[in-house]
Amino acid sequence: MNAGLERNEAVVRKRSGSTKASRQKSVFLFIAIAPSLLGYLLFTLYPNLLSVYYSLLDWDGLTESKFVGFDNFVHMVGDRFVWRALYHNLLFMLVVPALIVLISLILAYLLNNKSYRENPFYKVLYFFTNVLSTVVIALLWAFIYDGSYGLLNGILGIFGADMNGFYWLGDSRTAFWALVVPMVWGGVGLYVVIFINAMSAIPKSLYEAAVLEGARPMTMLFRITIPLIRSVIRVCVVFVVLGTIKGFELILILTNGGPEGSTDVIGLYMFNLAFGKDYHNYGYASAIGMFLFVILVAAKFIIDKYYPEENVEF
Structure with a gap:
């Protein structure tokens, strides 16, 4: 019975260690790609989405804009x-x-x-x-x-x-x-x-x-x-x-x-x-x-x- 408990504890520790390693890997990957991802969102995706909105306006870029649809x-x-x-x-x-x-x-x-x-x-x-x-x-x-x-x-x-x-x-x-x-x-x-x-x-x-x-x-x-x-x-x-x-x-x-x-x-x-x-x-x-x-x-x-x-x- 003691042997069975020890095996269960070993399995739990192994799973816990695996989960911890997986979490650390995820954190590392997030930190590694965060600068590039942030740059893409800020300087590529956001301006492109903003351009979609601007295309629906009558606007010279300086004065007040007017929504004109399509x-x-x-x-x-x-x-x-x-x-x-x-x-x-x-x-x-x-x-x-x-x-x-x-x-x-x-x-x-x-x-x-x-x-x-x-x-x-x-x-x-x-x-x-x-x-x-x-x-x-x-x-x-x-x-x-x-x-x-x-x-x-x-x-x-x-x-x-x-x-x-x-x-x-x-x-x-x-x-x-x-x-x-x-x-x-x-x-x-x-x-x-x-x-x-x-x-x-x-x-x-x-x-x-x-x-x-x-x-x-x-x-x-x-x-x-x-x-x-x-x-x-x-x-x-x-x-x-x-x-x-x-x-x-x-x-x-x-x-x-x-x-x-x-x-x-x-x-x-x-x-x-x-x-x-x-x-x-x-x-x-x-x-x-x-x-x-x-x-x-x-x-x-x-x-x-x-x-x-x-x-x-x-």
């Missing part, structure tokens, strides 16, 4: 500037991510599979653009595109093309495509590094077998490398697409949506409505922000549907 959304449907900006967003979304991912894949493949002595230098060189701030990149390309002393016109002049002071960012025919180049140039470096790390995990024996079968470098890239790092490419595509849709800093500095609105995008239009010099409508800008959020969610669902996540083992 009038801002009704007005947005008939606002041609919103749809023009959305068209530019979609065009950027189709062109920029495709170029960034394709160029990054090719460069990463060359650096990972070719034993160039200068490989470490090339890696630093490609990643250097991500060290630069958006303002620096914008000023650099503003100089390149300048009509009077720009580098691009100077190079074209060497080959006999007299541009006659043509300003690439000041013409509605060229401004949009002139913005694509710095967007791609500034985004390639990060993804080159990501793809190099992913490719370095692929067994070299697969490439050696392909070489013995007579496969060419581009064949190995599209038949071996890309299928095996498909999940990494998918994540990069999501980041690039969503970043292209919501980003507008480079456009703000280089063209501010001009000339004649030929480079305006949703994020920039929203920013100018809320904080522009001549017009302040924080409520309407918040409604456009909600529209931008819907676009981002829709883009994510489209990517998930047509580019599903796959786990590859090798």
Whole structure:
């Protein structure tokens, strides 16, 4: 009987110790995630929920607000500037991510599979653009595109093309495509590094077998490398697409949506409505922000549907 009591006491002590350890673990986890959770609630979730409320107001951000319900959304449907900006967003979304991912894949493949002595230098060189701030990149390309002393016109002049002071960012025919180049140039470096790390995990024996079968470098890239790092490419595509849709800093500095609105995008239009010099409508800008959020969610669902996540083992 005493033995039975001792066993029961041992079980109780074991359970008590387990409960105490579990409680300590929960407290530790709460303390560990509390700063990040608080930051997310305070600086991400709360402002977003507040924007939903602001979208129902007629408010300039300073004076007394007026509740207008869904009038801002009704007005947005008939606002041609919103749809023009959305068209530019979609065009950027189709062109920029495709170029960034394709160029990054090719460069990463060359650096990972070719034993160039200068490989470490090339890696630093490609990643250097991500060290630069958006303002620096914008000023650099503003100089390149300048009509009077720009580098691009100077190079074209060497080959006999007299541009006659043509300003690439000041013409509605060229401004949009002139913005694509710095967007791609500034985004390639990060993804080159990501793809190099992913490719370095692929067994070299697969490439050696392909070489013995007579496969060419581009064949190995599209038949071996890309299928095996498909999940990494998918994540990069999501980041690039969503970043292209919501980003507008480079456009703000280089063209501010001009000339004649030929480079305006949703994020920039929203920013100018809320904080522009001549017009302040924080409520309407918040409604456009909600529209931008819907676009981002829709883009994510489209990517998930047509580019599903796959786990590859090798």
